[in-house]
Each structure stands twice: as C-alpha cells, then as structure tokens.
Amino acid sequence: MKQRSVVSWTAMIMAYTRAEHYDQAIDLFLDMEEEGVKIDEFVITSVLHACACKGSSKDGQCIHEYALKNGMISNTSVANALMDMYAKCGNMEEARSVFHSTLNKNIISWNTLIGGYSKNGFPNDALHLFGNIPQRIRPNAITMACLLPAVASLSCLERGREIHAYVIRAGFVRNHQVENALVDMYVKCGALILARVLFDRIYEKNLVTWTVMIAGYGMHGYGADAIALFKQMRRKGIKPDKVSFVAILYACSHSGLIHEGWYFFNMMRNEYQIEPNLEHYACMVDLLSRAGRLKKAYEFINSMPIEPDSTVWGALLCGCRVYRDVNLAEKVAEKIFKLEPDNTGYYVLLANIYTEAEKWEEVKRLRERIGSRRLKKNPGCSWIETRGKVQVFVSGDNSHPQKEEIKKFVEDVMKRMKEEEQYVPNARYALMINADDRVKEEALCGHSEKLAIAFGILNSAYGRPIHVTKNLRICGDCHEFAKFVSKVTGREIVLRDSNRFHKFEEGRCSCRGYW
Known part of the structure; x- marks a missing residue:
C-alpha cells in the first residue's frame, strides 16, 4: 500500500492479535510510532489487547507510558483496556490504580476489575467491589459472569443463591456465560443436585456447559456419572477439547476408575488427535x-x-x-x-x-x-457461611467469641468416639516431634475444619446441611471426626478441601475412603 491510514495499521494489529502473533502486533505499533502515524484510542486498545493475550506486563507498561505522555489516559476505553491488560497479566495493583484514577467509569470498567479479582484469587475484593457499584450504573450479564466465579471459589452458597435471584429478576437467565457460571457456582458450593437441575434446564448447552458438569461430578467423586455425561455429550455431537479431557480424567482418578482413565487418555490421542499436556499427564x-x-x-x-x-x-x-x-x-x-x-x-x-x-x-x-x-x-484455614456471614477459623486459633463452646463440643465428640468406636486419635497428624500424646491430641482438637464443623452444628437449625471449605487437604483424623459427627447429630456435612468434596452422611463419606 502506497498510502496507509491509521485504519490500515489498526486492522493489521488486530489481525496479528487474532492469529496469536502478539509480538508482531506489538512491533507494528512501534513501527507506527517511528513513522509518525497519528495514534488514536483504537490503536492503543488493540495493542493493549495483544499485550494482555501475550501476558506481557512489560510491553503493556510501555503502552501505558505512551498513553500517559499523549494525554489518552482520560479516555475510558483506553483505561478499560489498561485494566484488562494488567488483570490478565496478574498485576491487580496496577489494574486497581488505573480503575481508581478513571473518572468516567462505565459498567465495562467495573466488570473488568471484578473479573480480574475473581480470576487472580481475590474473591472477597470482587464481592466488595460489586457492592460498591453506584446506583446510576446497572450491572449486566457480564457482571454476573465475572462475579459468580468469586462466589464459587469462596464456596458461599447463600451468597450464590442471592446472586442467582438477582440474575432471574434482571432477566439474565438465558445468557450462556451466566448459565454456565451458575452451574459452576452450585457445583463448587457443594450443591451438586441444584447444579444438575440447572444444567438440565439449559436449552442450548455448549461445550463449556457439559465440561463444567462433568468436572463437578469428578470433584464430588461421582466418576460413573461423569463418564455417563461425557458419553451423552459425544452422542449429542459435541466434540470434546483438552479441557473436557482434563475433566473426565480427573473424574476417573478421583473414583479409582483405572481402565476407564486409560480408555479416555488413548481416545484423546488416537481419536481426537489431541496431544496431552501437563494437566493430562498429572491426572494419569x-x-x-x-x-x-x-x-x-x-x-x-x-x-x-x-x-x-x-x-x-x-x-x-x-x-x-x-x-x-x-x-x-x-x-x-x-x-x-x-x-x-x-x-x-x-x-x-x-x-x-x-x-x-x-x-x-x-x-x-x-x-x-x-x-x-x-x-x-501455610496455616490450615477453614470457613463456613451462616446467616449471611462468613466465619473463618485458623488451626490453633483461640480468638473466636464462641471458643469455649466450640472447644467443649470438639472434646465431647472425641470422647464419645473413644467410648463408642474405640477411636484412637491419630497423633501423626499433629506433626509434633517432641510432644507427648496428650499435647498432640490437644493440637488435633484445634484443626480448623473441626472448629468450623463444630461452629456450624452449634449455630444452625437442626436438619440444615453444614457446608465447610478448607484451604488445604483434610487430614485423616478430621475425616473420621466429620464422619462421626454426621452419624451422632444426623446432619449432612459437606466439606470442600483443596483436593475434592467430601459429603458425610450417617457416618459415611462420599469419597469411600478414596481420597
């Protein structure tokens, strides 16, 4: 082309980005600058998108400096693209800084930061930010799709139900992203039956919908159900991808389905010509x-x-x-x-x-x-949601206002376990070298999941399930404790640890000891 306009340059930058040639897109922006082409906000947002996809905060910062120097930072579209770039590069401090310095925030600004918090492991910040959206700005379906993963990661079922109610009132129920996020939220909050009901109501299921539900069955230890759903998906003509195969292999591994796991691993390579990555190998x-x-x-x-x-x-x-x-x-x-x-x-x-x-x-x-x-x-940390509030317990922490009641409950349960089931506290989980068995047993009483379960039993109505989430893997001693509590109290206890879900009912666990 003898004459290139800013539109020509922008088109090429966008084309390189779509084709995943991010370095070429960024180089083209630098060429524009050298040739003295007048750069507008469309160029800046396009090249920032390339930086975001590449995950290059360094390149993005250079574009940020250019925008500052040329007075483009006041443009809301540029500010939003900067936030998105920093969030996708994992730099939430810079994303937050851009957000707070943006005067004319629109719903995209709020969605970008909420989504960034959700994806980068700051779910509480995402929920707090959502609560601060001004009345003049109406949340949309994308807001819900950004917010629900935060609820899912915290496993806050009551909060998730509130957001689901909002989704229904606002008329977002037919949005694919929202539907999938709701199924994922219910799965990760331990409400597998609700997730399946919602899944069955979705009229047009896409690959993400099927994968979320298959992964949900895997997390809860229902490998046979995951396999049945995977086969149903294929019969519907939906072609599985790498993520779908991670979900089904994970389900096989958490249910001890060795032959089935090998079957799907070979199917992925031979039938679908998908080369396994590290996640697939880790599952095997x-x-x-x-x-x-x-x-x-x-x-x-x-x-x-x-x-x-x-x-x-x-x-x-x-x-x-x-x-x-x-x-x-x-x-x-x-x-x-x-x-x-x-x-x-x-x-x-x-x-x-x-x-x-x-x-x-x-x-x-x-x-x-x-x-x-x-x-x-990392200290063991467990949390439980009761009456709209989240109570956090850290192993060995004695600062809770109900510490005496909780301690007495745990000690009474462990005493009954000794008397009724000849239970012997597994002192190896106390991880103390120079301590006697009494001290080790006291340490076991202070494990965070025991404290959270005790709090849940003491502070919720009879018959209500107890939902507890833990940041680490549950220890064997606490696993036995939860089984016994479910038996003597007649309560269902759903515990999500870093590995999977455990559903305790009448002295039995859904993991069947396979965890």
Missing part, C-alpha cells in the same frame, strides 16, 4: 498413584515426551504418602525441590511421610532445611 499419574501403582506411575513419568513439572511429580508424592513408600518419596521429593525450592507444601508432605514412618531424624533434618530457607507453612 494421580490415577495410578491413588490405585497404589507407584512403580508404573514413576515409569510413566520417565516416559513422558515433555518435561514433567512439580504437579506431575506431586501427584506421585501424594501416592507415596498414602502407600507409605518412603524410598520412592525421597527420590520424587528431590525432583520437586529442584523445580520448586520455595514451595512449603511439598516439604510438609514429605515431613508427613517421614512422620507416619516414625523417621524422626529425617523429620528433624527436613525441618532444619525448611528453617534454613526461611520458608513458612
């Missing part, structure tokens, strides 16, 4: 490890055509803990420590393995290693 290692096939899992990792990451090795390390294979655990842990030297969780997992094997010298050495690296263990 988890599947083998949970079934006790540790040697086969180790060989499978070594035969992988791509370099395994800490998630893949971590799945095998969890299996080593379940089946108490100390020698293999040491080999696997060293590989993980090279990949993630500062991840405390893996050090704690190896410490648990040593503790269960009563290898106290190794536990001591490992703790010294943790101390020398100045690493800190």
